[in-house]
Amino acid sequence: MALNKEQKRLRIKKRVRGKIIGRVDLPRLSIYRSNKEIYAQVIDDATGKTLASASSRSLSESATKIEKSVQVGKEVAEKAKAAGVEKVVFDRNGFVYHGRVEALAKGAREGGLVF
Numbered sequence: 001m002a003l004n005k006e007q008k009r010l011r012i013k014k015r016v017r018g019k020i021i022g023r024v025d026l027p028r029l030s031i032y033r034s035n036k037e038i039y040a041q042v043i044d045d046a047t048g049k050t051l052a053s054a055s056s057r058s059l060s061e062s063a064t065k066i067e068k069s070v071q072v073g074k075e076v077a078e079k080a081k082a083a084g085v086e087k088v089v090f091d092r093n094g095f096v097y098h099g100r101v102e103a104l105a106k107g108a109r110e111g112g113l114v115f
Helices: 005-017 065-082 100-111
Strands: 028-033 038-044 049-055 089-091
């Protein structure tokens, strides 16, 4: 049986999450991309707590989706640094590293996160 787009992404996500685990010293930067918005969280998987989060929901409507993604990356990096996090492992959540996902990663790097 053929898989649809969402099922393929979830299969990739499951495979990637088997290899990527956020720790206290190296938390996980997890992203989620919907058709309209993009969300980012810095997660410590050992305790199950979110250390920092940001989304494009609070940003202005006049910016493009790519510009919003860069801003979300910078915002999550700023909040993570305030929480004492310098290095993270990037979890693209099954999404292709292209477009808005790549822009968010670029913004997070510009904000000072290392991954």
